[in-house]
Amino acid sequence: MTEFEEATTMADRAESNSTSPLYVEIQRDIEAKIMTGEWGPGTRIPSELELLQTYGCSRMTVNKALSSLAAAGMITRKRRAGSYVAPPRLDEPLMQIQDIRTEVLATDRAYRFEITERSLRKVVDGIDARHVGVPVGTRLQLFEVMHYADNLPFTMETRQINIDAVPEMEHMDFKNESPGSWLLNNVPFSEGEHSIRAISADPILARRLQVIENAACISIARRTWRMDKLITFVRLVYPGDRHRFVVRFSPGSSLS
Numbered sequence: 001m002t003e004f005e006e007a008t009t010m011a012d013r014a015e016s017n018s019t020s021p022l023y024v025e026i027q028r029d030i031e032a033k034i035m036t037g038e039w040g041p042g043t044r045i046p047s048e049l050e051l052l053q054t055y056g057c058s059r060m061t062v063n064k065a066l067s068s069l070a071a072a073g074m075i076t077r078k079r080r081a082g083s084y085v086a087p088p089r090l091d092e093p094l095m096q097i098q099d100i101r102t103e104v105l106a107t108d109r110a111y112r113f114e115i116t117e118r119s120l121r122k123v124v125d126g127i128d129a130r131h132v133g134v135p136v137g138t139r140l141q142l143f144e145v146m147h148y149a150d151n152l153p154f155t156m157e158t159r160q161i162n163i164d165a166v167p168e169m170e171h172m173d174f175k176n177e178s179p180g181s182w183l184l185n186n187v188p189f190s191e192g193e194h195s196i197r198a199i200s201a202d203p204i205l206a207r208r209l210q211v212i213e214n215a216a217c218i219s220i221a222r223r224t225w226r227m228d229k230l231i232t233f234v235r236l237v238y239p240g241d242r243h244r245f246v247v248r249f250s251p252g253s254s255l256s
Helices: 003-017 022-035 048-055 059-071 100-105 126-132 167-171 179-186 203-209
Strands: 075-078 082-085 111-122 139-149 152-162 191-200 216-226 229-239
Touching (some): 152 203, 167 179
Antiparallel strands (some): 139 152, 191 216, 216 229
């Protein structure tokens, strides 16, 4: 029995004994070969045609599995050249603010963003004011933005911007640059804060991020200030298997 015939048998058995979609099983089979080192960086992944013949499934199923692997940074997909095991992915330094567009492009994937919601609101009570970190009465510009890598959701962004601190944001259209990228490139900040926690994808989040329900996700809440005035409060939610953060420190340094 060949390697891929074995994979087919595994997939058939998994499909009959598991509620996981077949594309997830294909993804896990390929992940296992990469993680064990059986397929090292630069190894060519079998073509979509080979995979659909191996697993007895549709091209759409294979494409979804490969797209998930590409979004996780485990493989790179190039038109007409096929898919290959990617070099080790870059860690994101936790003590810095990374531009999401730059981060996606650095992994040789196509980037785009979509603003799914935009509104203006005023903070009207003390609890809300303490949660965001602004005085009561502050006007906030709200954005919900989905960032994509090769047309697969990379991170979901919910951002609130203090209009008193950045008044020009209220009338910008953001057709060619996301609000976060524009802030990073144009508005200096003097202090920042990250708060990180693990969450499970509820049905709505799973649908939006195109992951299975209850999949592990990373939620990052970030605030930045200029002097003592809040600039922005943003929450980014990443599928847990598509991201990793690292903090580098030295003996005697303190982390808070």
